[in-house]
Amino acid sequence: MSTTTEKLLAVTGNQAVAMAMKQLDPDVVAAYPITPQTDVVQTFSQYVADGVVKAEFVTVESEHSAMSACIGSAAAGARTMTATSSAGFALMWEVVYVAASLRLPIIMTTVNRALSGPINIHCDHSDSMGGRDSGWIQIYNEDAQEAYDATVMSFPIAEHADVRLPLMNMYDGFIISGAIGPLRPLSDETVKAFAGEQPVVRTLLKPEEPITVGPFDGLHGWYFEHKIAQNRAMEAALPIIQDTYDRFAEVSGRQYHHLMQYDMEDADVAIVVIGSAAGTARTVIKTLRDEGIKAGLIKIRTFRPFPTEEMARALSGVKAVAVLDRADSFGAQGGPLYLEVLAALYQKGVHTKTVNCIYGLGGRDLYPRNIEDVYRMLADAADGGDLPHSRVYLNMKGE
Amino acid sequence: MATKLSPKEYIKRPDHLTGGHRLCAGCGAGIVLRQVLMGAKDNPVVISNATGCLEVSTTIYPYTAWKDSFIHSAFENAAATISGVEAAYKSLLRQGKVQSDKPYKFLSVGGDGGSYDIGLQALSGALERGHDIVVLCYDNGAYMNTGFQRSAATPFGAWTTTSPDGKVRPGKTQQRKNLTRIAVAHGIPYVAQASPHNFRDLISKAEVAFDTPGPAFLNVLSPCPRGWRSADPDGMKLAKMMVQSCFWPLYEVVDGRYTINYDPKDRKIPIRDWMEQQGRFKHLFKPQFAYMIDEAQAYVDSEWDRLKSMTTLPGGGEA
16 A cells, blocks of 8 residues: 655645644644744635535634633544644643643644743744643654654544543744645545544533533542543553554654654764754764764654653763753753753663753754754763853853 | 413423532522523533533532533633534534434533623634524622622622722722623624523523524523622522613513513612612612712613613614
């Protein structure tokens, strides 16, 4: 069976995701426009207008209502998708948590954009990183192809009986959402077969079996146990996500892991990063390797649940590591990714030198020379030097 | 216009909300909901409920007082949540993925806080999008669930815990927002105002609301003995007096055309008659705040005149 189309397309990240949504053909899409996500829902609207998808498209009056409508829809048994960015994600906040606690497998594309203020439309990860404790599965993607593939893989993960959690897919605003890149899509049949049918669950729309969703549990009832169950589902999701990645490799030829490792086999120094910056880092590694610096790279795809053991294992032979955060956690030891990596290393007894680099806030460019500087700093540390204890800011003005 | 049946006919209809819920003695919300859902007859209903008294009292985990499917997700989003349920129903029905002998009905319900204030945006969005839903507000005139705080629906002059009377303040100093008029402004096919003391009027209006394709809005007065500081058994009596005073007119707007369902004419009673039976207005009967009752009365009278003027089309005029 031919699974991939022969064509190699040149599309934006947003177009790639809209294409995957069309092929998945969900029952309901409820969304609100926000830069830089807008043309995901715009493109999908055109599919609706042209009658090529079966979805009810609910053009809500805010992102809060977008997620609320998604909750109603998913509880009614419909496969449900939405998309957002930045302030839209922040406006959804309250109900993002509700969606997870109601165990509704909603799929959301979050095109990463800085949170206000000051208002800024460009990329950083402060929006979705702020939602890392919301109980959603979080998959970060480097480029249009990854974003497309992740979208195709979403429902089987989220709807798995041992998981039943909402899932969000991220990619970098403008850098990926608006820039044209290569995409090798799967055939419609392959996507449909991969996504399969939604498993039967109890829904609001079974007349013989009415249910109450979202009851009041504030009288010293079972709230605590509900939260424990959510975390158990998260833990169960980790191997299920990898199984889904593996199954996807069989139909696409593209193999994903929670952590994508590049030149890590013999690496002395390594960078851990999320999203499109990984591409820039890979080009730098080639140069440094030619000079004899054994540089490696870890790109995180699965951030929630966090692959703690794999992270510790991947870094166990490394002498110095820099964690690059495109979001900050003000007043903490460092950005959110740094905190995760530190916790993983400590828990698994891996003693390596670490430094946190903050980059790209509000769309600040990250040049190859910035990454090169980081690797050279790591190489010095690997030779016995010290790494800064406080944050290192990359490409900061005035320095 | 709504057709009223005899109580004997209504009593044959299935109950969608059971007894045994934990609403307060004398609370209007349970009564309003049972009557409104009688209007859905024996159709299956999905109820989306804003956070509030009704929600916390009818769904204490692991129990539920609802015989239909029910969903609560947050305070301000009942109408947005039901939008998603209704959209899912349409999509799944079209694909043959929902089996039901009788068509589903969809009800979004919130108190005045969840409808006039924090939920107004979601309510407006749902009405504007034209979902086939009924949006119900049970208006008891304050945030009763959190302990009687003022809302946009709190009557002028009323004491609440955030509009208390004091040495210099006479209670709430703003007139009520008119949510029914706001609903009418959406140009939806059916809007009605009702009160549970007149249950034939309320049930018949709910029936029209459920049977009308597209969005319908019901604003229903709901006595709250705790917040009104009134006697538990007096709720229906007070509601009736509030209607007789034209503070809460019974009317409906079908495709933009107004019909007043009850006009007391020369038997219109002054609002002070029911104010003096509710502790939330007690301070207004002190001499220094007496002007407040006059102002409140003048506003009720002018609103009533305005409403009456909507029922006729005078013609003529200038462009």
